[in-house]
Structure formats: structure tokens, C-alpha cells
Amino acid sequence: MSTSQDTTAEAARTAAAQTRELSLAMVRGPLLAVVSLPLSIVAFVFSVVSLALIPAGVGVVTTPYVLSWLQGYADARRRLVDRWSGIPVPRPYRPWPKDLRSGVVGHVERLLLRLKDPATWRDLAWTPVDMTLGFVTALLPPLFPVNLRLTRSLLEPTREMLLARRVEQLYETRHDAVDTSAAELRRIERDLHDGAQARLVAMGMSLGTIEALVERDPAQAKKLIAQARENSAEALTELRDLVRGIHPPVLAERGLPDALRALALRMPIPVEEDIELPGRFEEPVESAVYFAVSEVLTNAAKHSGAHRVWLDVSYAYDAGGMLRAAVTDDGKGGASLEKGTGMKGVERRLGQFDGVLAVSSPEGGPTMVTVEVPAEVLAE
Amino acid sequence: MRVVLAEDLFLLRDGLVRMLEAFDFEIAAAVDNGPELSRALDELQPDVAVVDVRLPPSFSDEGLQCALEARRQRPGLPVLVLSQHVEQLYARELLADGNGGVGYLLKDRVFDAEQFIDAVRRVSDGGTAMDPQVIQQLLTRRAQDKPMGNLTSREKEVMELMAQGRSNAAIAAQLFVTERAVAKHTSNIFGKLDLPPSDDDNRRVLAVLAYLDQG
Numbered sequence: 001m002s003t004s005q006d007t008t009a010e011a012a013r014t015a016a017a018q019t020r021e022l023s024l025a026m027v028r029g030p031l032l033a034v035v036s037l038p039l040s041i042v043a044f045v046f047s048v049v050s051l052a053l054i055p056a057g058v059g060v061v062t063t064p065y066v067l068s069w070l071q072g073y074a075d076a077r078r079r080l081v082d083r084w085s086g087i088p089v090p091r092p093y094r095p096w097p098k099d100l101r102s103g104v105v106g107h108v109e110r111l112l113l114r115l116k117d118p119a120t121w122r123d124l125a126w127t128p129v130d131m132t133l134g135f136v137t138a139l140l141p142p143l144f145p146v147n148l149r150l151t152r153s154l155l156e157p158t159r160e161m162l163l164a165r166r167v168e169q170l171y172e173t174r175h176d177a178v179d180t181s182a183a184e185l186r187r188i189e190r191d192l193h194d195g196a197q198a199r200l201v202a203m204g205m206s207l208g209t210i211e212a213l214v215e216r217d218p219a220q221a222k223k224l225i226a227q228a229r230e231n232s233a234e235a236l237t238e239l240r241d242l243v244r245g246i247h248p249p250v251l252a253e254r255g256l257p258d259a260l261r262a263l264a265l266r267m268p269i270p271v272e273e274d275i276e277l278p279g280r281f282e283e284p285v286e287s288a289v290y291f292a293v294s295e296v297l298t299n300a301a302k303h304s305g306a307h308r309v310w311l312d313v314s315y316a317y318d319a320g321g322m323l324r325a326a327v328t329d330d331g332k333g334g335a336s337l338e339k340g341t342g343m344k345g346v347e348r349r350l351g352q353f354d355g356v357l358a359v360s361s362p363e364g365g366p367t368m369v370t371v372e373v374p375a376e377v378l379a380e
Numbered sequence: 381m382r383v384v385l386a387e388d389l390f391l392l393r394d395g396l397v398r399m400l401e402a403f404d405f406e407i408a409a410a411v412d413n414g415p416e417l418s419r420a421l422d423e424l425q426p427d428v429a430v431v432d433v434r435l436p437p438s439f440s441d442e443g444l445q446c447a448l449e450a451r452r453q454r455p456g457l458p459v460l461v462l463s464q465h466v467e468q469l470y471a472r473e474l475l476a477d478g479n480g481g482v483g484y485l486l487k488d489r490v491f492d493a494e495q496f497i498d499a500v501r502r503v504s505d506g507g508t509a510m511d512p513q514v515i516q517q518l519l520t521r522r523a524q525d526k527p528m529g530n531l532t533s534r535e536k537e538v539m540e541l542m543a544q545g546r547s548n549a550a551i552a553a554q555l556f557v558t559e560r561a562v563a564k565h566t567s568n569i570f571g572k573l574d575l576p577p578s579d580d581d582n583r584r585v586l587a588v589l590a591y592l593d594q595g
Binding site for chain 1: 433434467468523
């Protein structure tokens with residue numbers, strides 16, 4: 001009895017929703033049709049004329065403006081589809097290099113970049129479809145959802161575009177990975193060479209002198225022994241610091257949660273930690289997260305003027321599993337990714353695992369730095 | 381005094397055996413892995429155990445875990461833990477049961493034989509031996525603390541040595557003052573930090589360590 005009632009109620013709700021959608025479509029559809037028809041026609045005509053005039057020279061001047069306007073128009077339509085259907089339409093354009101030149105050279109550069117981007121041509125191809133099929137589907141309320149789907153399918157990136165973008169991204173992060181590990185090795189080599197290695201040489205020399213002196217001048221020999229011992233202690237301290245920088249011992253001994261707890265305890269300001277992880281992760285991921293948190297905590301302790309820091313680390317199973325760490329402090333804020341080279345390094349290192357680093361730090365604080373890395377929990 | 385020693389590196393194990401024997405300790409067992417350490421602690425009932433944190437077969441913190449487990453079985457079993465690195469996290473776990481007889485030192489400390497042997501003796505007598513590095517870290521963090529700020533610099537020095545587990549006599553010798561002066565400093569420290577007074581050396585040390593470790 002109650003189930004049939006439920007079904008009836010559900011049916012009524014669905015019917016109501018459908019009616020509501022239809023009435024919305026009756027308003028939105030015609031409005032869209034009336035506004036988009038002239039805009040699409042103008043975008044198409046201007047683009048084609050401007051492109052045709054490139055050999056004549058005039059097009060070289062006008063095309064970048066026209067195409068950027070076309071892109072703006074397509075973007076506006078993407079946002080509209082997002083708002084009306086609730087599902088965002090990703091932009092298909094290739095990212096531009098950061099070091100674009102200005103003046104005439106930059107202008108031509110921009111033109112070439114636009115012309116080489118397949119997304120530009122797809123936008124252009126979409127305009128005639130939009131002013132015909134798009135116009136008709138927008139005008140007839142029952143067909144309005146078809147219009148939204150049509151616009152989405154023509155304006156979102158194709159599989160090839162997504163793949164190309166992924167390849168580009170992987171190429172970049174691989175490049176970064178090679179760079180970082182080479183720099184790391186160079187640093188370790190230098191530290192060993194100038195530190196422990198030099199101290200061991202000094203120790204060996206002291207021992208040689210001691211051997212020669214031990215009978216002739218025991219007092220002097222004793223002094224040298226003390227010196228040698230000091231050198232060996234220094235060498236050990238240096239090696240210990242170096243090891244901590246390569247792979248923190250607690251991480252090796254206990255895994256990520258305890259390594260982070262030990263790290264929190266070593267900070268000069270109080271760190272309140274809340275760490276809850278379901279298990280262990282791939283070693284490189286754990287290591288990257290550890291060093292990211294270490295850098296962020298050190299920054300908070302050094303530069304923020306904070307009295308307290310909160311460290312939250314958790315794991316979410318959504319989206320294939322995501323490891324999250326958030327560091328919040330009650331300091332003066334105004335931190336940014338651009339300011340420190342350390343943070344840039346952290347970002348690059350996380351990039352190798354498709355991880356991201358986000359900073360929110362308004363002037364006056366508080367600062368919150370979030371680290372997110374996709375990761376799978378390892379089976380025990 | 382019978383010692384069980386656990387250290388996986390042959391050179392260090394050998395050196396420690398020689399050093400301990402030179403100071404009239406009896407080596408009940410010198411082992412190089414976790415399971416054997418557990419068995420030795422259980423069967424040989426030593427007076428003190430000297431244990432490396434990282435041991436085979438897992439090369440994780442096996443030595444520390446064995447020591448903590450043995451102390452759960454036999455509360456107050458004196459254990460001196462050695463490591464290439466010191467962590468407050470581990471110090472906290474060792475001190476957590478509130479019984480004395482705990483030591484936690486960097487391996488470098490074996491360079492100074494006399495100090496090291498002193499630490500072993502202190503631990504086997506139920507006292508404490510904390511590495512100066514651990515204490516330093518604790519002190520840096522509490523530096524902005526109100527009550528800590530009220531301590532004079534001499535009192536801070538005394539507190540640092542006391543937290544390492546040194547007796548009043550040892551502190552007096554190191555700072556070139558009389559034992560009575562040290563006793564006065566310690567009672568001042570306890571007053572300023574609002575800690576309950578106690579005559580037992582080790583209770584006092586544990587109270588200071590607990591104070592430093594909170595927050």
C-alpha cells in the first residue's frame with residue numbers, strides 16, 4: 001500500500017519537475033534563440049572574412065581580435081550551458097606560453113597560436129550549426145535540452161584534445177621530475193663532499209699525527225684526539241641532516257602519520273595535528289606529501305608570525321582516492337605561491353603525482369595551504 | 381650487572397660489548413634482530429637492556445617496539461634505547477608509562493665512554509637518560525612560555541641538565557657549583573613551574589619532562 005503511494009508521489013514529483021523544466025525552457029529557449037542568432041552570424045561572418053583577408057595583410061591585424069572575440073562568445077555560451085544544465089563545459093583551448101612578446105611580433109605570435117589551436121576551428125565550425133539547428137532547437141521548448149546537448153558536444157574538448165593536453169602535462173612534469181632529481185643529487189653530492197667527506201679526511205689526518213705524537217708528546221696527542229672526536233661528531237650530525245632530507249627516518253620506520261606527528265613535534269611553534277589515514281601509500285607519494293607538509297609547516301613557523309598551527313591530514317575515497325593535507329595558521333597572511341622558491345619546488349614535486357598545492361592567504365590571515373594528491377591505499 | 385644488547389651492525393655491537401665489559405658489565409646476550417631480542421628479554425631477565433631502534437627483519441622501529449612490549453610485561457624494566465636520530469615522538473612513548481628506568485640517546489653519545497656508561501648505570505638504577513637534543517627541542521618550543529620565561533638563565537641550565545636525568549651531584553659538578561646551590565635552583569624551578577615537590581630524583585625528572593612535553 002505504502003509503496004504504491006510512494007510511487008504515486010514520486011510520479012507526481014517527476015511530473016511537476018518536468019512541467020517546471022518545460023516552462024523554464026519556454027522562457028529561456030526563445031530568448032536564447034533571439035540573442036544567439038545574430039551573435040553567431042556576426043561571429044561566423046567576421047571570422048571568415050578576417051581569415052580570408054590574411055593574405056591581403058589586413059587580416060593579420062584584425063584576426064587576433066576577431067578570434068579572441070569568437071572565443072569569448074563561445075566561453076559565454078559554455079557558461080550558459082553550465083548554468084542551465086548544472087554540468088560545467090570544460091574549455092578546450094591550449095594554454096598559452098607565459099613569455100609572449102609584446103608589439104607587432106607578439107601580435108603575429110598570438111595569431112599563429114590561435115590558428116594552430118584546433119579548438120579555434122571547432123568554435124568556428126560550431127557557429128553555422130548554432131545559427132541553424134541551434135536556432136530551431138532553442139525556439140521549440142520540448143527540444144531545448146537537445147540544444148544544450150548540441151552546444152555542449154560541439155564546444156567541449158574532444159578526446160584527442162584531452163589526450164593531447166594530458167601528454168603535454170606529462171611531458172612537463174616528467175621534465176620537472178628529471179630536473180628536480182638531478183638538482184637533488186647535485187646537492188647531496190656537494191653536501192657530502194664539503195661536509196662528511198672533508199671531516200673524515202681531517203680525522204684521518206689527525207689520527208696520523210696522533211700516531212706520530214703519541215710517544216713523543218702525549219699531551220698534544222690527547223688534544224688532537226679530542227679534535228678528531230669533535231670532527232666525527234660533526235660529520236655524524238651532517239650525515240643525519242642529510243639523511244633527513246633524503247628520506248626521513250621516521251617515515252621509513254613508522255609510515256606517514258607518525259612521520260608527520262614527529263615533524264609537528266619538531267616545529268618551534270605548537271602544531272595541533274589531526275591525522276587519520278586508512279593505511280599506507282606508495283612510498284614516493286608518502287615522501288612527497290611529507291616534504292610538502294614539512295615545507296609548509298616550516299614556512300608557517302618562520303614567516304607567518306603565527307602562534308598556533310593546525311595540521312589536518314585525511315583520505316577521501318571519492319574520485320578514485322585523494323590524500324589531503326591542510327595546514328592552517330593564525331598568522332598575518334599574505335603568503336603566496338610566487339614568493340618562495342621552496343613552495344614552487346613542492347608544487348613541482350607534487351605535480352609528478354598529479355597532486356596540487358593551493359594557498360589561501362588574505363592579508364591579515366589566516367593562511368591555509370592545502371595539498372591534494374590522488375593516491376590509492378596499499379593492501380596490507 | 382647483566383646487560384642484553386641489541387644492535388644489528390656488527391662493528392657497533394662489538395664495540396659496545398667491549399666497552400660495557402671494560403666497565404665490568406656482564407653481557408647476558410648480544411643479539412642482532414627483533415625476535416631474538418624479545419626472547420632474550422623474556423628469558424634472561426637482564427638488569428638493563430641496550431637497544432637499537434631499528435632492527436631486522438623489518439628494519440622499522442622493531443627494537444623500540446620490543447622494548448616497549450617488554451616493559452609492558454615487566455613494568456620498570458630498565459631500557460636504554462639508541463638511535464641514529466632522536467624524535468620527541470619516541471621519547472614520549474618511552475616515558476608514557478610514568479615508570480623510570482628509561483634512556484633514549486643518540487648513537488653518537490657512545491663516543492664519550494664515561495658519560496655513556498653513566499647513562500647506562502642511571503637507567504639500570506631506575507633513573508632517566510634523555511638525549512640533550514630531545515631536551516633542546518622541548519625547550520625551544522616552550523621558550524615563549526610564560527612560566528618558562530620567569531626562569532633565570534642559570535635555572536634554565538639546571539633544568540636542561542635535570543631533564544636529561546642528571547642527579548643534583550652531577551649537575552653541580554658540571555656547572556661548578558655546590559650541590560646545595562643546585563638544590564635551591566631545582567626547588568625554585570619547581571615552584572615557578574607549579575610542579576609538586578618531591579624528594580625522589582626520578583619522580584622530579586619525570587615531572588619536568590612531562591611539563592616540557594605538554595602542548
